[in-house]
């Protein structure tokens with residue numbers, strides 16, 4: 071990716087999609103946390119916008135299609151698989167829940 075080539079990860083941060091403002095003009099705090107985790111722990115492999123990279127595409131409903139039950143997606147993140155690292159003990163349970171929601175609801 072261009073941002074990796076030029077070594078400006080900060081410039082890439084803005085590409086991680088923002089959490090949309092809710093009906094009451096407020097932001098869902100869990101999704102905001104999920105975005106933060108995604109940006110710091112996942113975007114380098116799955117792409118800032120979830121379009122894929124080292125890891126498969128998560129955006130455009132891919133993850134919802136692969137994992138109709140969010141619990142299965144959560145288990146994959148906890149356990150890891152092949153080149154997908156295990157986040158067991160590296161993220162709290164709440165952080166994993168938040169990033170699962172973010173990938174399903176915002177990268178959708």
Ligand code: HEC
Pocket residue numbers: 107108111112113114115116124125126127128132133136143146147151152153154155157169170173
């Ligand atoms: C070091 C690179 C890397 C990082 C960091 C990473 N992933 Fe992955 N991820 C992968 C790879 C590679 C796969 C494919 C694994 C396989 O072979 O099945 C994958 C698979 C997945 C899948 C399953 C996709 C599918 O279509 O089955 C999900 C969901 C996922 N990652 C979410 C995350 C989340 C959320 C994070 C951050 C907490 C994250 N990943 C961090 C590399 C990474």
